[in-house]
Amino acid sequence: MELAWAQEHDQYRERLRAILARELPSNWMQDYAHGRGTQGEIAFSRTFCPKLAAEGLLIPHWPKEYGGQDGDAWEHFILSEEMWTWGDPRGPQYMNVNWIGPTLMKFGSPAQKEEHLTRIANGSVIWCQGFSEPQAGTDLAALRTRATRTNHGYVINGSKIWTSYANGSDWCFLLTRTSDERRAISVFLVPMDTPGIEVFAIPGLVEEGHIHEVFFKDVEVPFSALVGEEGMGWEVVTHALSLERVGIPRYHLGRLAMDAAIGKLKREDRYGDPLMRAAAGRIIAKLEAARMLTYLVVDQRAKQQPANAMTNIARVSNAEAVTDTLNFLMEYAPGCLTSRDDPYLTLFYRYAITNTIASGAYELQLNMIAQRALNLPRERRQ
Ligand SMILES: Cc1cc2nc3c(=O)[nH]c(=O)nc-3n(C[C@H](O)[C@H](O)[C@H](O)COP(=O)(O)OP(=O)(O)OC[C@H]3O[C@@H](n4cnc5c(N)ncnc54)[C@H](O)[C@@H]3O)c2cc1C
Incomplete structure (x- = not known):
């Protein structure tokens, strides 16, 4: 078998390499790539991703109607390989562009799309993914964090674990239970500065500051924070995971x-x-x-x-x-x-x-x- 890249893919890779060589500080590999989840890495993500966006390289795989270029799967993958050559300087934003944004395109309300997709597309927002819990990792449907409906919206109580970048995130893509029925799960978009949210770093080899426990105590969110309908979170999350x-x-x-x-x-x-x-x-x-x-x-x-x-x-x-x-x-x-x-x-x-x-x-x-x-x-x- 002979495998060769198409000329346009070679050119795309060369362009990416040139941009990375230009934009990454000379000490990048020594300092930042070793400090995942550090405030330095998160701050860098906030300046680097807008530059990628300006070059059309943050969301090239997104549809044109959301600011992307309908780029092919190969370009998307070349982007991933080249980013990983440098420990992925996009930091947490790889989650935004790869599955949080595309999932909102499919399930988000018009207001959610309007509020979030533009900010994800211009590289100015950091998200974390609140799925795993101490008793619910592989068996995600066993999760216990609960969102209870009130007259004004929902009140969330529970905890998440292993949440990457929770320390520097603006928003959480949060999976909760909304009834006792095993698959009655709902997704909420929750600002991380909402009163009642506490974040604790889990020390570890992956690098201190990367993974966290997140506690939710009487966290109030409006109805507009719910993605899709109540109880359809399983469909939302299955779609999000399939994108990766x-x-x-x-x-x-x-x-x-x-x-x-x-x-x-x-x-x-x-x-x-x-x-x-x-x-x-x-x-x-x-x-x-x-x-x-x-x-x-x-x-x-x-x-x-x-x-x-x-x-x-x-x-x-x-x-x-x-x-x-x-x-x-x-x-x-x-x-x-x-x-x-x-x-x-x-x-x-x-x-x-x-x-x-x-x-x-x-x-x-x-x-x-x-x-x-x-x-x-x-x-x-x-
Ligand atoms: C670096 C890192 C970052 C992470 N970031 C995030 C994040 O940002 N957000 C988030 O929500 N989660 C995150 N996670 C959590 C990750 O998704 C879970 O660790 C993963 O889903 C496994 O769950 P668990 O750790 O509870 O292990 P378990 O599900 O308890 O599994 C433990 C072991 O049992 C095995 N096992 C379990 N069920 C079966 C089965 N049915 N058949 C055979 N074997 C089985 C597993 O393969 C594994 O070896 C992160 C994890 C790591 C390591």
């Missing part, structure tokens, strides 16, 4: 980390061991296979085909290649992961820890492959 078919291009970070580690081992004259070299070769092949499987999913999207098990297969191959990369680095170059000498290695190390859990756990992807590709039964036959 391929997720972070993890093979790309893995390849950057492998190249950095091999370069370092060579410079230190430690790359002679044939077993080490064979292991490195196998891992690079796996990372490249994950890249190809991911490209197959992008190709399906570019052809407007519905999502299928290939999405899960690509995600599993990414997760496994990244785990193997991490194991290789632990075995042959352990010090380089934590030394901060090489920004790609540090970035990779911090992100690898989220590899099999964030945005859809590894085991769940296997379940989906079992059902969608292998047609295995959901329950064990008696």
Whole structure:
């Protein structure tokens, strides 16, 4: 098979690279890419994204009627790869442009679209995603945060966990229960400065300040904060999650980390061991296979085909290649992961820890492959 980029895609990538080289501070990889969720990173997102918007590179994949350019799925993906080469300097706004905005296009009221889409499109607003709870991660329908209807709107009580960027967000795309029935879930758009909201950072390797607990105590929101109708949140959230078919291009970070580690081992004259070299070769092949499987999913999207098990297969191959990369680095170059000498290695190390859990756990992807590709039964036959 011969894979080559179309000329316009090559040009698009070159243009992006030139803009990133121009706009990112020279210390970007050393400082900001290591400080996800820090106030510095969030402040940078607020200046960098408006510049991307002005270049037509923040929402090129959005429809023209909402300020986008109807760009194809390949451009969208090239954008993602190039952003991740730098640890994604869009910071939290990758969520806005990839799924919060597009979900509002489908389910938002005219007033919600008017208020939020323009601000997302010009890069001037930060959102967080309030889905997961201590007892509701994979099993999201078990969530307990409750929105109770009053004469004036709703009162929200409960808590969320693992909320990325909650410390610097203007708005929360919040999932709550609106009745005891398991699937009676509703989505609210909640300003983060509403009285009754408290945010606490969860210390962690991903970087202090990135993930949080968020508590809601008698938080009042108007009826206009509800997205769609009460109880149809499951449909809204399923749509939002389906928009992130391929997720972070993890093979790309893995390849950057492998190249950095091999370069370092060579410079230190430690790359002679044939077993080490064979292991490195196998891992690079796996990372490249994950890249190809991911490209197959992008190709399906570019052809407007519905999502299928290939999405899960690509995600599993990414997760496994990244785990193997991490194991290789632990075995042959352990010090380089934590030394901060090489920004790609540090970035990779911090992100690898989220590899099999964030945005859809590894085991769940296997379940989906079992059902969608292998047609295995959901329950064990008696
Ligand atoms: C860095 C990071 C950032 C995050 N940011 C956000 C955010 O901004 N907003 C947000 O809402 N959430 C966020 N999350 C949470 C993330 O979505 C959840 O961690 C994820 O959905 C898994 O839920 P859980 O942690 O409760 O694990 P669980 O659902 O408790 O899973 C634990 C383990 O059990 C396995 N398991 C669970 N159910 C099954 C099953 N049916 N079959 C087989 N195995 C199963 C899982 O695969 C996993 O290995 C973030 C997580 C991370 C790591």
